[in-house]
Structures are given as C-alpha cells and as structure tokens.
Amino acid sequence: MSTDDLDxxxxxxxxxxxxxxxxxxxLGSVVWGLIVAIVGLGVLLVGAGYTIDVQLASIVLLIxxxxxxxxxxxxxxxxxxxxxDR
Numbered sequence: 001m002s003t004d005d006l007d008x009x010x011x012x013x014x015x016x017x018x019x020x021x022x023x024x025x026x027l028g029s030v031v032w033g034l035i036v037a038i039v040g041l042g043v044l045l046v047g048a049g050y051t052i053d054v055q056l057a058s059i060v061l062l063i064x065x066x067x068x069x070x071x072x073x074x075x076x077x078x079x080x081x082x083x084x085d086r
Contacts (some may be wrong), residue, residue, distance in 0.1 A: 004062070026075070027072040027073060028069065029066070030055075031065050031068045031069055031072070032065075034068075035061060035065055038061060039061075042057060
C-alpha cells in the first residue's frame with residue numbers, strides 16, 4: 001500500500017494503517033445554534049408583522065433547549081453502549 005492510497009481518515013503507524021477517529025459535533029453547540037436560529041426566525045416574523053408572545057416563546061425555547069441538553073447525552077451514551085458491545 002502506498003501513501004497515495006491513504007485518505008484523510010487514516011494515519012500511518014508503526015504497525016500499519018489505522019483509521020483515525022473523526023471529531024464529533026458537540027451537542028451544546030448544536031443546541032445553541034438552534035436557539036440562535038429560532039430567535040432569528042422570531043425576529044423575522046415580528047418584522048413581517050406577526051405578533052409573538054415573547055414570554056411564552058422564551059419559556060418554550062428554554063424548555064426545549066434544556067431537554068435537548070439533558071436528553072442528548074443520554075441518547076449518545078446509549079448509542080455508545082450498543083456499539084461498544086459489538
């Protein structure tokens with residue numbers, strides 16, 4: 001196997017070629033990105049003339065973000081547990 005056959009997901013080690021683990025996306029970054037996107041959508045809707053109950057919207061947004069931050073790691077740990085058993 002030549003060096004040209006390797007892609008960016010493999011690294012050469014002393015015992016041969018081993019796959020490199022790709023960095024995972026952090027769940028907190030995804031949740032905060034969704035919060036910013038939803039707030040931006042709300043600003044666009046208000047600019048378009050819609051009326052939004054800000055208190056209710058912020059309560060729903062905080063509950064959804066909290067559930068995402070709590071349930072996300074639980075789902076990931078369950079997935080890792082299943083793949084580790086194989």
